[in-house]
Amino acid sequence: MGHQEHAVSTAHSNGEALSLARAILDGFDCHYRLFRECSQSAKGYFEAGDTHAQRETVKRRIAFYDLRVDEAVERILQEFHPENLPDEVWARAKTQYISLLVNHKQPELAETFFNSVCCRILHRTYFHNDFIFYRPAVSTEYIEAWEPQVYRTYYPTRTWLEDTVERILTDFDFTLPFEDLKRDVRYILRAAHAHMGHWPKLSFNSQIQVMASPFYRGKTAYIIGRVINGDLDLPFALPLYRNDAGQLYVDAALFNHYHIRHLFSLSRAYFLVDMDVPSATVHFLHQVLPDCSRAELYTMLGLGKQGKTMFYRELFHHLRHSSDRFTIAPGIKGMVMIVFTLPSFPFVFKVIKDVIPPPKEVDRKLVRAKYQMVKQHDRVGRMADSWEFSNVALPRDRCDPELLNELATLAPSMYEEDGDTVVIRHLYIERRMMPLNILLDQSQGQIVEDVIRDYGNALRELAIANIFPGDMLFKNFGITRAGRVVFYDYDEIEYMTDCDFRRIPPPLAPEYELSGEAWYTGHKNEVYPEEFGTFLLTRADMRAAFMKYHADLLTPEFWQQTKARIGRGIVEDFFPYPQDTRFSVRFGGEGV
Numbered sequence: 244m245g246h247q248e249h250a251v252s253t254a255h256s257n258g259e260a261l262s263l264a265r266a267i268l269d270g271f272d273c274h275y276r277l278f279r280e281c282s283q284s285a286k287g288y289f290e291a292g293d294t295h296a297q298r299e300t301v302k303r304r305i306a307f308y309d310l311r312v313d314e315a316v317e318r319i320l321q322e323f324h325p326e327n328l329p330d331e332v333w334a335r336a337k338t339q340y341i342s343l344l345v346n347h348k349q350p351e352l353a354e355t356f357f358n359s360v361c362c363r364i365l366h367r368t369y370f371h372n373d374f375i376f377y378r379p380a381v382s383t384e385y386i387e388a389w390e391p392q393v394y395r396t397y398y399p400t401r402t403w404l405e406d407t408v409e410r411i412l413t414d415f416d417f418t419l420p421f422e423d424l425k426r427d428v429r430y431i432l433r434a435a436h437a438h439m440g441h442w443p444k445l446s447f448n449s450q451i452q453v454m455a456s457p458f459y460r461g462k463t464a465y466i467i468g469r470v471i472n473g474d475l476d477l478p479f480a481l482p483l484y485r486n487d488a489g490q491l492y493v494d495a496a497l498f499n500h501y502h503i504r505h506l507f508s509l510s511r512a513y514f515l516v517d518m519d520v521p522s523a524t525v526h527f528l529h530q531v532l533p534d535c536s537r538a539e540l541y542t543m544l545g546l547g548k549q550g551k552t553m554f555y556r557e558l559f560h561h562l563r564h565s566s567d568r569f570t571i572a573p574g575i576k577g578m579v580m581i582v583f584t585l586p587s588f589p590f591v592f593k594v595i596k597d598v599i600p601p602p603k604e605v606d607r608k609l610v611r612a613k614y615q616m617v618k619q620h621d622r623v624g625r626m627a628d629s630w631e632f633s634n635v636a637l638p639r640d641r642c643d644p645e646l647l648n649e650l651a652t653l654a655p656s657m658y659e660e661d662g663d664t665v666v667i668r669h670l671y672i673e674r675r676m677m678p679l680n681i682l683l684d685q686s687q688g689q690i691v692e693d694v695i696r697d698y699g700n701a702l703r704e705l706a707i708a709n710i711f712p713g714d715m716l717f718k719n720f721g722i723t724r725a726g727r728v729v730f731y732d733y734d735e736i737e738y739m740t741d742c743d744f745r746r747i748p749p750p751l752a753p754e755y756e757l758s759g760e761a762w763y764t765g766h767k768n769e770v771y772p773e774e775f776g777t778f779l780l781t782r783a784d785m786r787a788a789f790m791k792y793h794a795d796l797l798t799p800e801f802w803q804q805t806k807a808r809i810g811r812g813i814v815e816d817f818f819p820y821p822q823d824t825r826f827s828v829r830f831g832g833e834g835v
């Protein structure tokens with residue numbers, strides 16, 4: 244090729260790469276605009292008391308990412324005929340894309356979107372660093388300069404502390420009035436004082452930083468911020484509600500780290516937060532909650548794909564700094580799932596088996612549908628959220644041979660060996676917990692009572708949230724680091740409203756009862772709560788604890804009444820913080 248021809252061809256491929264990069268970025272910008280519109284609608288729903296719309300928005304939003312990737316892929320197939328594009332154009336498209344991201348406010352999300360589109364178009368062998376973003380190319384550090392827009396800063400003085408707190412609450416420009424603003428301010432200050440034990444001397448750097456957008460979920464708008472004073476760096480969360488008369492009130496002031504951390508637990512529904520620069524929001528939250536990974540924070544903000552990207556990077560970073568092996572998770576093996584873990588990393592990996600033995604009546608498609616159902620549902624702090632991954636490549640020498648054998652034998656269609664790596668075609672990843680059966684086997688006395696009490700509360704709260712777990716055995720529940728019972732086996736869950744809760748009918752003849760066989764038919768979705776105790780509460784101490792707190796769960800009435808309330812559209816409050824932190828309980832009715 245002559246010099247001139249070469250220049251023309253380079254210019255042509257540069258032009259094409261730029262158009263390709265622009266088309267992908269257009270797809271992302273459209274995605275983020277629609278995503279942001281959802282978050283912006285949250286304030287209106289909150290003020291209108293429309294919890295239903297709030298929940299539907301969170302649910303709808305989950306599908307947005309894949310829809311926009313589909314559209315972008317379609318456009319590229321139509322306009323660019325990628326099968327004819329030389330590799331060089333893809334490599335240049337990546338460089339052009341980076342140049343388009345200068346001054347972009349969501350560059351890390353846009354890079355992930357680029358990867359999603361490219362991975363759909365290119366074959367897996369092409370996923371090398373020249374074409375996709377394995378590591379972030381555009382730093383989000385400098386856009387943290389946008390932080391001032393992400394939070395507001397207040398400089399309190401001792402005399403004006405009340406005024407400052409009042410201003411924090413009113414600066415959100417809610418259109419609804421407060422029920423009693425002065426009272427709420429006094430309660431907040433009382434709670435702060437109780438937490439710290441004294442009022443510290445104001446330091447030169449005294450300030451209160453408050454995130455500019457509330458965090459909306461269900462009926463609540465959380466105001467999140469931090470108090471800085473000398474060495475003190477105290478995060479806080481103020482859950483704000485609307486009463487039936489359309490007035491606002493602050494329900495509690497949370498200063499305890501674990502209480503705030505718990506709001507961001509993956510076992511709860513995602514938030515709606517209006518964010519221009521999400522990396523700055525995540526940065527702020529990560530500063531105040533360092534034990535909450537960026538992967539979890541992005542996920543909780545509704546940016547699940549970014550959460551997954553961060554998780555993947557965190558996992559591979561961890562693998563470089565550890566030497567233990569992936570092994571089968573402790574506990575009773577599942578009939579549906581192969582579950583494995585890396586002991587030094589607090590997550591489990593779950594692969595659906597190819598053949599699921601009876602009496603299970605599920606297949607891969609149904610199991611995936613149930614996991615999707617949980618993702619979209621308000622998990623009310625009682626169901627683990629999971630990240631779904633395809634084609635995960637793990638280093639073979641870090642996998643226990645017994646695990647590899649189990650995968651190759653029980654899930655051959657999901658498993659592939661590729662040189663030094665093993666590739667798992669589809670898996671779920673979720674937080675590791677201590678299975679409840681293991682904990683109960685090792686425990687006695689007060690611990691058993693406490694665990695059984697929380698287990699019953701989990702069943703109760705799931706029911707109120709319209710979830711019937713199906714299989715309630717202890718092995719299907721785990722206990723979190725914070726000591727909370729959470730459900731994680733979804734293949735038999737049903738909506739409460741699809742279940743038929745019945746009393747066991749009297750036997751037709753005495754022989755039936757003596758035979759030990761059930762004489763009443765067990766049609767699908769018929770549930771007999773009087774049976775639960777027989778297979779669950781096999782130990783006297785467990786039975787005693789369960790009967791002390793939850794005897795009503797063994798009657799059909801509890802389940803029928805709960806189902807009826809759901810049918811009437813009653814949405815119950817789930818407070819993701821202890822009752823005794825609520826102002827109505829703590830200071831209720833007291834003048835201050």
Ligand SMILES: Nc1ncnc2c1ncn2[C@@H]1O[C@H](COP(=O)(O)OP(=O)(O)OP(=O)(O)O)[C@@H](O)[C@H]1O
Binds near residue numbers: 575582627675
């Ligand atoms: N999040 C988790 N943390 C710790 N261990 C877990 C977790 N999820 C699953 N396990 C372990 O793996 C086992 C099987 O998991 P799971 O119950 O999800 O599979 P399954 O095949 O659906 O089970 P089943 O046969 O009861 O339907 C559990 O009994 C538990 O020991």
